[in-house]
Amino acid sequence: MNRNQYQFALNIGIVGDNLGKSRNAFQAIQAREDTAHHSFILGCLLDSVGQPPETFISDKDPAVAAAVAIVYPTTRHIICLHHMLGNIADHLRPAAQGQGGWDRFLQLFWAAYRAVSPNAFEELWGTLVTEFPGCRAYLDEELYPIRRQWAWAWVVREFTAGIRTNGRVEAENRVNKMIGGAKTSAFDLFLALNDRSREQCKNEMMLVRQTARHKHxxxxxxxxxxxxxxxxxxxxxxxxxxxxxxxxxxxxxxxxxxxxxxxxxxxxxxxxxxxxxxxxxxxxxxxxxxxxxxxxxxxxxxxxxxxxxxxxxxxxxxxxxxxxxxxxxxxxxxxxxxxxxxxxxxxxxxxxxxxxxxxxxxxxxx
Ligand SMILES: [Zn+2]
Incomplete structure (x- = not known):
């Protein structure tokens, strides 16, 4: 997350457009990253677009999750797989190494993730927590209750435009880091972010023209x-x-x-x-x-x-x-x-x- 000299965070929201490309839907400089602030931003987007998104992907941040549930009650909220794996490694790697080993843990975790039905998931999850009892509390308390938001057996049924992670946001955060540093004024940042959105729009038009010329x-x-x-x-x-x-x-x-x-x-x-x-x-x-x-x-x-x-x-x-x-x-x-x-x-x-x-x-x- 990029921050200015007052430690305000620059929050960005990205949508996948009808070309499968990323488009910056909103940027917000936030004093706090709590549910009230996130709810306000998501509400602004709702007012602007007129309808809630079908699917929303975020990391496992409780304040964001609460805001999505309040402002977009009908939207499907998917957890970013990349962030989830990062959290799993931070919390469980030492414990897993002391038991069956980290590779074995990942093997069982991926098997559960790719389970071909909810019943198969339950079975594979059972194997994972049984083989790694030291990891059980985190797995059962943090990940199992939200399994419908990340495991393939459930996510496959939802339209996510094929997206599994919010890697697009990470990529855009890197661009924003170059656009604005801690000392950039809010006005300069505003202008630079608008330029960035216009550039995305220009790229879209190029792609449309290329496809129109393509011979099958x-x-x-x-x-x-x-x-x-x-x-x-x-x-x-x-x-x-x-x-x-x-x-x-x-x-x-x-x-x-x-x-x-x-x-x-x-x-x-x-x-x-x-x-x-x-x-x-x-x-x-x-x-x-x-x-x-x-x-x-x-x-x-x-x-x-x-x-x-x-x-x-x-x-x-x-x-x-x-x-x-x-x-x-x-x-x-x-x-x-x-x-x-x-x-x-x-x-x-x-x-x-x-x-x-x-x-x-x-x-x-x-
Ligand atoms: Zn098929």
């Missing part, structure tokens, strides 16, 4: 004529570029339809399908996805097994009766653009309509 490969245009035309008509560069890359990659996958047995939508048939991905590609358990589908009273039209032709990696795509799609890789939910597995289904299921609402409005052209 003929074979991808032939395979996905409808989706590609619609993406170019409605979406900004981030969605176009990301989806185009996923469409290119989708040709290396094979799509196989699985039959849905009548009346046996949840178990044990689905569990027996397993989810035998052994690489580090993120996914959630199929039975967990199916449970969510059932809880929401949605009906499944078909399930596809998507297999990579050389690595054999397997993912599952669910097509609902209203033609909405769910993939177990979580990209559609978490990043708001479709993945290569869904693109593979579009190749295979020719009567599946492509609607632009599959892309989050966040990525539409402004």
């Amino acid at each position: 490969e003929a074979d991808i245009e032939q395979i996905f004529p409808g989706p590609l035309a619609m993406l170019c008509a409605y979406c900004g560069p981030f969605a176009i570029q990301t989806c185009y890359r996923e469409m290119q990659l989708s040709v290396y996958y094979l799509c196989e339809a699985l039959q849905k047995p009548q009346g046996r939508e949840t178990e044990p048939w689905w569990d027996a399908q397993g989810n035998d991905i052994s690489n580090d590609h993120a996914y959630v358990a199929l039975h967990y996805v199916l449970l969510e589908v059932q809880v929401r009273r949605l009906t499944i039209r078909a399930i596809f097994k998507i297999r990579h032709l050389s690595t054999g990696t397997i993912h599952y795509v669910i097509v609902l009766t209203d033609n909405r799609l769910i993939c177990d890789c979580g990209k559609l939910m978490n990043l708001g653009v479709f993945c290569r597995h869904i693109a593979c289904v579009f190749q295979d299921l020719r009567d599946l309509p492509f609607h632009i609402s599959i892309i989050r409005p966040r990525w539409y052209m402004s």
Whole structure:
């Protein structure tokens, strides 16, 4: 955190824009960093924008957490993974070294983080706290109660624009350090920060022009004529570029339809399908996805097994009766653009309509 000569902090808020780039949404010089001050700043942003953010990412600061809960009660608050790991190292490294070792601790922690369902998380968390009893108090009191705000099994279901950390804020803090030192006047700082925001805006326009000039490969245009035309008509560069890359990659996958047995939508048939991905590609358990589908009273039209032709990696795509799609890789939910597995289904299921609402409005052209 940058401070002036009176020890007032320069607080910055960053949004991911519809190009997937950082934009400074606000800067505030704060006398104190308590809930009242943070609430005032977040309230100013709400007044200015007219609606609360869908997702808010911060470090595990209790004053910020309280302010978010007060001012943005409907906003999903995610904890920055980078900060959390820093805190874990500070608090637990010595204790972990005295037990199974720091590497083993991290191995178990990451396994719990990547758990493919809430049930799997509970099991893996149990292993972690059992193997490291000296770390148990911190883990169970500080991290477990807020697991829904950082562990993959929950975060995957939320739209975070793919962001896991507030590293963008750290990067901007470094820029601000160069812009203003302890002796910079508030007026000079104000001018310099505005220049910085204008520079971000200029970069955005350059990216939009570059994407508009980009020529797509003929074979991808032939395979996905409808989706590609619609993406170019409605979406900004981030969605176009990301989806185009996923469409290119989708040709290396094979799509196989699985039959849905009548009346046996949840178990044990689905569990027996397993989810035998052994690489580090993120996914959630199929039975967990199916449970969510059932809880929401949605009906499944078909399930596809998507297999990579050389690595054999397997993912599952669910097509609902209203033609909405769910993939177990979580990209559609978490990043708001479709993945290569869904693109593979579009190749295979020719009567599946492509609607632009599959892309989050966040990525539409402004
Ligand atoms: Zn996928």
